[in-house]
Structures are given as structure tokens and as C-alpha cells.
Amino acid sequence: MPFDLGATVRLVGECRDPDGTLASAVTAVVTVTLPDETTVTPAVTEDPDTAGKYRADYVTTTPGRHSVRWVWTGPAAAYTDVFDVQEEAPPTILSLADARDHLNLVSTKDDGEVRFWNTATTRAVEYFVGPVVARSFTEEHHLRNARAVVLHRTPVLALTAVDSALTGAVAYNVDSLHVDRDTGEVVAVTGGRLAGRLRFTYRAGRTIIPANITAGARIILEHLWLTQRGNRGGLAGGGQDLSEPIPGLGYAVPNRAIQLLESDRLPPGVA
Template identity: 85%
Template sequence: MPFDLGATVRLSGECRDPGGTLASAATAVVTVTLPDETTISPTVTEDPDTAGKYWTDYVTTTPGRHSVRWVWTEPAAAYTDVFDVQEEAPPAILSLADARQHLNLVSTKDDGEVRFWNTATTRAVEYFVGPVVARSFTEEHQVRVSRTVVLHRTPVLAVTAVTTLLTGGVSYSVDSLHVDRDTGEVLRLDGGRLDGRLRFTYRAGRTVIPENITAGARIILEHLWLTQRGSRGGLAGGGQDLSEPVPGLGYAIPNRALQLLEPDRLPPGVA
């Protein structure tokens, strides 16, 4: 499961000789490669009770995929792994408490797994209806002398910055722009034109989340939760409607959830 940004990750590795037996090494080095390709090598400790078992604690500082490389000498051994760090405020339509309540979970021992599927549920819902959780997006557009440009994600709440990427290019004040919330169209109000390679930073999502979207999210979450826990005593499929695959997502989304999302569905070809 992804770690929270700022959380401490316990990294562990086992040094084994060519015969597969745990063995203390002359040297032990672990290298963590961050998402920006920078690296760090925390101090490694060998377990005092079990020779050949090593660990280190790493405090996360950057969201994204991290790779971990263990290397030992005498005996020569190596081990590679990965872990993910989520954004400081990952988008989630349902709160953890709401998700736990809907799944009828009293204990908090599965909270990490619930959070994972809750985030996956949000991504699935937004595939059909666009951003639900309000947050910032950045995208670049090549504009050729036009009064308008259409942003990719809707509903748009506000354009917060427009930056030209060309040396000597014209800068644009967001106060001179009008944004159509539902279509994402940005229009210059002063009659001028937008031109060049432009980077738009804007917020998109819902300030109030309609009940049909919340209900659809609850159904999808329950479906994903029960499906993946089928081998552990749950009902595979969760008793949901698996009769028809959904383009782009296969059988992951029950049809009754789609019916709830239908009033807010994006036009065909828009995702």
C-alpha cells in the first residue's frame, strides 16, 4: 500500500550466501532512488538477533515511485524492491470514516487497504464524470492567435495562472480571462488574442459533491472491496452486476453505479 508523505518507511533486506542461507556481510548498502532520480543511502543496521537480516528507516519527502537497491559483499548478494508515496492530500470522494462505515468495518486494522481502494474508486468515478475532488491541474497548450482555448478537465473552478513558455512571449492576467465552468473554454474578455506555447494552472472539481456521485462511489468501493477479498471468505463479485463490461474498465464498475453517475457523465470521447 502507498505510504503517506512524511511517513517513515521501514526498509528490510536479507543477505544470503549462494546456498540460500542467511549470512552476515562484510558490507551492506541500501540506495533509495527518489522519483526525481536523486538518491540517498541511509545507515543500515543488522538485526542483532538474526545474522543476515538488515533494516533501515527512511522518512519520505517526495510523492511518487521509489526504488530500493540492497547490495552486500562477502557474500555478494543483491535485492531490489519498490514502494510508493502518495500525495500529501490524495483525492478521495469518501472519507475514511464513510468508507469504513459503508463496508461495515468496525476495526481499523484494514484502514490501509480501505484507503487504497477508496482512492482507486475516486479515480474510477472521475473517469466518467471528470474531477470530483477539487484540486489544481497544470497543462500546456499550443495556441495560434485565438481568443479561446479549451482546458481538458471540467468542471473548472478557476484559472490561477497562465504562463508563456517562449522567451519574450506575452504574459496574460487571469483577471482578463473568462472561464466557462462546464466546457472548460477560456476566453479573453478584452478582445485580444492568446498566442504561443502557454501553461495553464487551474482548479477543477466540485465544491459540492452531488448525492448520485457519492452513491455511485459507495457502490464501486463495495464492489472492489468484496471482489478482491473473495478468496478470503467474501462473496466474489460482491453480488454486484457483472453482466456487461464497461469500455476502458472491463468488469470493474457495476452497471447500477454507472446509472447513478449518468446525469454527470462526460460527453463521448472526453476523459
């Protein structure tokens, strides 16, 4: 499961000789490669009770995929792994408490799995209706004397910056631009034209989440939770209703969830 940003990840590696037997090494080094390709080498200690078992603690500082590379000498051995770090506020439609309550979970021992499937549920819902949880997006547009540009994700809450994608300098003052919340269309207030390779930074999502979207998220979460646990029984209040695969999602989303999301569904061809 992904780690929270700022959490400590305990890295564990086993040094084995060519026969596959655990063995103490002369040297042991673990290298963590961050998403930005920088590297760190946390201090390594050997388990005092079991020769050949090593560990290192790394405090996460950057969200994204990390790679881990263990290298031992005397005997020569190596091991590679990965782990993921969530962004500071991972977007989820349902709170952890709401998700746990809907799944009828009293204990918190499965919170890691619940959070994982809750995040996956949000991505599935947003596949159909666009951004729900408000967050920042950045995209580039190459414009040649254009009257308008249409941002990819709606509803747009605010346009925060328009910079040159080549130099990083401010290209347009956002106060001089008007953005249509529902369509994502950006035009100059004065009616002028837009030009250049521009990087648009904006926030999109919903300040109020309609009940049908929340209900759809609950159904999808329950379905994914029961499926990954090997439960082949029906969902609460109805059957699996998976008569047709969903483009891009297969059978991950029950049809009744899609029906709930239909009124907010993106037009065909809109990502």
C-alpha cells in the same frame, strides 16, 4: 500499500550467500531513488538476532514512486524493490470514516486497504464524470492566434496561472482571462487572441458533491472491496449486475453505479 507523505518507511533486505543461506556481509548499503531521480542512502543496521537480515528507516519527503536498491559485499548480493508515497492530501470522494462505515468495519486494522480501494474508487468515478475532488491540474497548449482554448478537465474552479511552457515567465495575467466553469473554455476578457506554447495551471472539481456521485462511489467501493477479498456473493441490496465490460475498466464497475453517475457523465470523447 502507499505510505503517507512524511511517514517513516522501514526498508528490509536479506543478504544471502550463493547457496541461499542468510549471511552477515562485510558491507551493506541501501539506496533510495526518489521520483525526481535524486538519491539518499539511509543508515543500515543488521538484525542483532538474525545474521543477514538488514533494515533501514527512511522518512518520506516526496510523493510518487520510489525505488530501493540493496547491495552487499562479502558475500556479494543485491536486491531491488519499490514503494509508493501518496500526495499530502490524496483525493478521495469518501472519507475514511464514511468508507469504513459503508463497509461495516468496526476495527481499524484494515484501514490501509480501505484507503487504497477508496482512492481507486475515486479514480473510477472520475473516469465517468470528471474531477470530483477539487485539486490542481497543469496542461500545455500550443496556440497560434487562437480565440479560445478549452481546458481538459471540468468543472473549473479557478484559473491560477498561465505561463510560457518554454521560459516559465508569466504569459497572461489570469485577471485578463475568463474561464467557463462548465466547458473549460478560456477567452481573453478584451476579446483578444491567445498565442504561444502556454502552460495553464488551474483547479477543477466540485465544491458540492451530488448525492448520486457519492452513492455511485459507495457501490463501487463495496464491489471492489468484496471482489479483492474473494467474496463471490451478491452486494448489499442487489446482485453483481456486471452484464457488460466497461471500456477502460473491464468489470470493475457495477452497472447500477454507472446508472447513478449517468446524469453527470462526460460527453463521448471527453477525457
